[in-house]
Amino acid sequence: MYDRAMADPPEWEVAEWLNAAVPSTLASLRGEVVLACAFQMLCPGCVAHALPLMQGLHEHFGPLGLRAIGLHTVFEHHAAMTPVALCAFLHEYRIGFPVGIDRPDPAGGPMPLTMAAYRMRGTPTFLLYDRGGRLRGTQFGHAEELGMAAAVTRLLMEPEAGQGG
Amino acid sequence: MYDRAMADPPEWEVAEWLNAAVPSTLASLRGEVVLACAFQMLCPGCVAHALPLMQGLHEHFGPLGLRAIGLHTVFEHHAAMTPVALCAFLHEYRIGFPVGIDRPDPAGGPMPLTMAAYRMRGTPTFLLYDRGGRLRGTQFGHAEELGMAAAVTRLLMEPEAGQGG
Amino acid sequence: MYDRAMADPPEWEVAEWLNAAVPSTLASLRGEVVLACAFQMLCPGCVAHALPLMQGLHEHFGPLGLRAIGLHTVFEHHAAMTPVALCAFLHEYRIGFPVGIDRPDPAGGPMPLTMAAYRMRGTPTFLLYDRGGRLRGTQFGHAEELGMAAAVTRLLMEPEAGQGG
Amino acid sequence: MYDRAMADPPEWEVAEWLNAAVPSTLASLRGEVVLACAFQMLCPGCVAHALPLMQGLHEHFGPLGLRAIGLHTVFEHHAAMTPVALCAFLHEYRIGFPVGIDRPDPAGGPMPLTMAAYRMRGTPTFLLYDRGGRLRGTQFGHAEELGMAAAVTRLLMEPEAGQGG
Numbered sequence: 310m311y312d313r314a315m316a317d318p319p320e321w322e323v324a325e326w327l328n329a330a331v332p333s334t335l336a337s338l339r340g341e342v343v344l345a346c347a348f349q350m351l352c353p354g355c356v357a358h359a360l361p362l363m364q365g366l367h368e369h370f371g372p373l374g375l376r377a378i379g380l381h382t383v384f385e386h387h388a389a390m391t392p393v394a395l396c397a398f399l400h401e402y403r404i405g406f407p408v409g410i411d412r413p414d415p416a417g418g419p420m421p422l423t424m425a426a427y428r429m430r431g432t433p434t435f436l437l438y439d440r441g442g443r444l445r446g447t448q449f450g451h452a453e454e455l456g457m458a459a460a461v462t463r464l465l466m467e468p469e470a471g472q473g474g
Numbered sequence: 475m476y477d478r479a480m481a482d483p484p485e486w487e488v489a490e491w492l493n494a495a496v497p498s499t500l501a502s503l504r505g506e507v508v509l510a511c512a513f514q515m516l517c518p519g520c521v522a523h524a525l526p527l528m529q530g531l532h533e534h535f536g537p538l539g540l541r542a543i544g545l546h547t548v549f550e551h552h553a554a555m556t557p558v559a560l561c562a563f564l565h566e567y568r569i570g571f572p573v574g575i576d577r578p579d580p581a582g583g584p585m586p587l588t589m590a591a592y593r594m595r596g597t598p599t600f601l602l603y604d605r606g607g608r609l610r611g612t613q614f615g616h617a618e619e620l621g622m623a624a625a626v627t628r629l630l631m632e633p634e635a636g637q638g639g
Numbered sequence: 640m641y642d643r644a645m646a647d648p649p650e651w652e653v654a655e656w657l658n659a660a661v662p663s664t665l666a667s668l669r670g671e672v673v674l675a676c677a678f679q680m681l682c683p684g685c686v687a688h689a690l691p692l693m694q695g696l697h698e699h700f701g702p703l704g705l706r707a708i709g710l711h712t713v714f715e716h717h718a719a720m721t722p723v724a725l726c727a728f729l730h731e732y733r734i735g736f737p738v739g740i741d742r743p744d745p746a747g748g749p750m751p752l753t754m755a756a757y758r759m760r761g762t763p764t765f766l767l768y769d770r771g772g773r774l775r776g777t778q779f780g781h782a783e784e785l786g787m788a789a790a791v792t793r794l795l796m797e798p799e800a801g802q803g804g
Numbered sequence: 805m806y807d808r809a810m811a812d813p814p815e816w817e818v819a820e821w822l823n824a825a826v827p828s829t830l831a832s833l834r835g836e837v838v839l840a841c842a843f844q845m846l847c848p849g850c851v852a853h854a855l856p857l858m859q860g861l862h863e864h865f866g867p868l869g870l871r872a873i874g875l876h877t878v879f880e881h882h883a884a885m886t887p888v889a890l891c892a893f894l895h896e897y898r899i900g901f902p903v904g905i906d907r908p909d910p911a912g913g914p915m916p917l918t919m920a921a922y923r924m925r926g927t928p929t930f931l932l933y934d935r936g937g938r939l940r941g942t943q944f945g946h947a948e949e950l951g952m953a954a955a956v957t958r959l960l961m962e963p964e965a966g967q968g969g
Contacts, residue, residue, distance in 0.1 A: 351559075351562055351563055351566045352566065353566055353567055356521060357522065362785075365783075365784075365785040366785060368785075369783075369785045369786050369788070369789035370785070370789055370792065372789075373789060373792055373793060373796065385562075386559075386562035386565075386566075388558045388559075388562075389556075389558055389559035389561070389562035389563070390559075390562075391554075393553045393554055394516075394551075394553075394554035394555075394559060396554070397516055397550075397551035397553075397554035397555075398516055398554070400551075401516045401517065401518055401551070402518055453695075453699075454695075454784050454785060454788075455692075455695040455696060455698075455699045455700070455784060455788055456699050458699070458784075458785055458788040458789070458792070459699035459700055459702075459703060459788075461792075462700065462703055462788070462791075462792040462795060462796075463703060465792060465796055466703065466792075466795055466796055527950075530948075530949075530950040531950060533950075534948075534950045534951050534953070534954035535950070535954055535957065537954075538954060538957055538958060538961065618860075618864075619860075619949050619950060619953075620857075620860040620861060620863075620864045620865070620949060620953055621864050623864070623949075623950055623953040623954075623957070624864035624865055624867075624868060624953075626957075627865065627868055627953070627956075627957040627960060627961075628868060630957060630961055631868065631957075631960055631961055681889075681892055681893055681896045682896065683896055683897055686851060687852065715892075716889075716892035716895075716896070718888045718889075718892075719886075719888055719889035719891070719892035719893070720889075720892075721884070723883045723884055724846075724881075724883075724884035724885075724889060726884070727846055727880075727881035727883075727884035727885075728846055728884070730881075731846045731847065731848055731881070732848055
């Protein structure tokens with residue numbers, strides 16, 4: 310959660326939202342602490358660690374003001390990780406937070422647009438935003454449960470006035 | 475591993491073998507202790523527990539004579555758990571033992587043929603065969619690592635003459 | 640963390656402090672969010688779950704204002720869980736937060752004084768206090784990591800003015 | 805399990821046996837596959853991994869012929885890891901196999917006699933003996949569950965005639 314900060318991070322490019330009544334945009338979440346997790350449904354580290362952590366944070370820190378968001382950033386095995394497969398996956402793993410499908414590259418490259426815009430190195434990648442919409446930290450790979458919970462807590466403790474805007 | 479025994483269990487009905495130079499049949503494995511695991515790639519208990527156990531048994535008990543076999547018994551989310559998706563899954567999870575795709579029901583029912591022939595209740599289901607080709611035990615659901623290793627060991631310790639035939 | 644609340648909880652009765660330059664009292668910690676964990680060094684659930692959780696909260700939430708405190712509440716096997724044994728235990732398990740030895744009952748009963756004053760049912764028991772020194776919740780037995788982190792976060796988010804006094 | 809083999813390993817020097825109706829000697833166990841684990845009750849790796857593995861092997865492989873043995877080899881914190889403390893520990897952790905207390909050095913050195921005779925480097929150390937009483941392997945530190953089960957199985961599969969003598 311300490312790699313990078315961006316005052317004006319790129320908006321997510323989402324082709325379709327699952328587990329969501331309405332689309333989420335980073336802009337519409339201004340005023341909330343947001344933790345997004347870019348994952349792939351066939352990434353073992355995402356399945357074993359990152360998504361259970363996201364689900365736990367959603368359940369326990371959602372009532373405190375955290376918005377947990379998944380981004381399905383498929384950059385390999387595209388024929389396997391289709392939208393219909395993702396729907397089955399979210400159902401079987403009982404993922405309860407909104408998941409956006411990162412928009413495929415219209416130029417045909419393997420990496421989807423949001424993943425490219427944030428120059429992610431792989432999955433899982435966590436993106437933590439403060440109430441002012443600033444990207445305050447990113448993390449690639451394994452995240453310790455309590456370390457991530459503390460990073461979220463630090464932003465929840467910041468006064469609303471810190472939203473900037 | 476104590477539910478059921480069958481002196482003459484049904485042959486596996488496999489549409490396609492992955493991780494295998496040649497197809498396996500139960501008949502061709504006569505003389506070997508065989509542990510088969512029926513699984514689905516989107517079954518959380520299979521991914522978190524059953525397949526790591528099978529992979530560990532394959533690595534450690536393979537040299538002692540165990541043949542570990544996977545059977546992909548898709549009975550739900552058929553559009554998600556396609557052969558191409560299974561290939562990607564086996565690659566990402568580094569599954570090293572042969573996996574057969576249970577043949578879909580030609581009559582169009584949701585349950586594939588081997589799953590139906592063994593009257594499995596779901597996934598994971600373990601099937602343990604002795605050197606004589608007899609089904610010596612089945613288990614549905616979570617299997618304790620050392621309990622399964624001991625069940626395998628019991629059959630490995632049986633004299634070859636016990637193969638029957 | 641939802642069992643009991645007390646506006647004016649009993650002070651801890653501590654015979655000796657370890658891992659601490661000066662003794663802690665509940666009164667002296669007024670103004671801080673405090674999580675105390677009553678444990679025994681030979682309680683398997685304490686060793687496997689509660690103390691690693693306390694250590695993790697100490698490391699990650701200490702910088703955010705949490706004070707983690709251990710209370711060694713020996714109510715069985717008194718000849719085994721002596722102060723010298725506790726010192727060795729804390730060293731081997733690399734416990735970094737202050738630990739107080741709950742004062743033995745001068746009347747010779749098995750239960751030490753703080754444990755009795757709080758009517759604890761066993762170990763581990765968690766006691767969570769807000770900045771005003773109020774007991775806001777207790778939990779006996781297994782605590783989920785993120786659930787406990789969220790209970791702590793809720794109090795950290797309360798305004799200082801909520802200290803009462 | 806591959807470090808060292810000894811055709812004629814030293815007998816254990818045990819001051820007192822717990823969890824045992826009669827004392828065990830290596831000589832008296834000739835004819836059985838034996839897995840001994842040298843441990844300390846305040847060694848975190850022993851408590852978290854080695855002893856649960858020993859207990860699991862005792863439960864699942866005991867009926868197949870394995871004899872699981874604990875050796876309490878105290879080489880540090882002697883005032884904490886006393887016989888009375890060990891008794892409480894075995895009770896709380898529900899250890900069901902015989903445990904021998906390695907005899908303290910009469911010359912007053914920190915390392916007990918069996919530990920010294922086997923030149924152990926620390927705890928946990930596993931010692932695996934075949935039916936002929938030969939030491940077939942040792943392992944210091946973390947042992948993988950299925951790897952250890954397979955090493956045991958390999959010896960259980962050896963014909964009785966292999967007992968030598």
